[in-house]
Amino acid sequence: MKQIDPDVILLSALADPVRLSFVRQLAESDGICACDFSECCSVSQPTISHHLKVLREAGVVTSVRQGTNVIYSLSPEFGRRWSAIGASLAGLVPIS
């Protein structure tokens, strides 16, 4: 069944050890070259590219080209979306 609920898409994007590792790295920096993700998780270049695509389509990350490189960053909307889901699921206070 293809997902339509954007929250399920977002959660699915994060629910993978490789992708969550990527996001954790991105949370610590202002932008990471796709080529630098290969250091962490012993997966192939196509697999890295695939995971980054999943994160991008879920709205977790954004990307910009710089020459032959592509720089990935956390999406500026991600924090707000996380907060909103937390508000609806656990009664947390959403970001205003």
Next chain:
Amino acid sequence: MKQIDPDVILLSALADPVRLSFVRQLAESDGICACDFSECCSVSQPTISHHLKVLREAGVVTSVRQGTNVIYSLSPEFGRRWSAIGASLAGLVPIS
């Protein structure tokens, strides 16, 4: 690959449309009988039981028996865990 990261386990538990629907319902109430989840998602009783087990083992819900029924509730720790993950991934302010 079996998951060990508890955050991946938590996110995986939520990253399913049926389970997220259950959690949304639980967020609106103080406790729901397992038998009452059958109304929403047109899945069989064993499937409901399976999904509730996934949520329980991930720490999202807790359960208590009341007679032949089992009442499920959101785990009291869930909000804090959500908040902590948001803090680490998106720089959100964690619950104190």
Next chain:
DNA sequence: TCAGTATATTGATTATTGTCAATATTTGCG
């Protein structure tokens, strides 16, 4: 204890997802 109801488990099947090798595309530079 027995019958009835609710929930859980087992086993099998199907659907989805992660992974890689091979290849294509994009970009910068002589």
Next chain:
DNA sequence: CGCAAATATTGACAATAATCAATATACTGA
């Protein structure tokens, strides 16, 4: 243009997860 480097896509396969039918277990009340 032609080459090299970085990233993306395709196609195939393996691993994982969702689902159900059948069955087992737990509890209540007669």
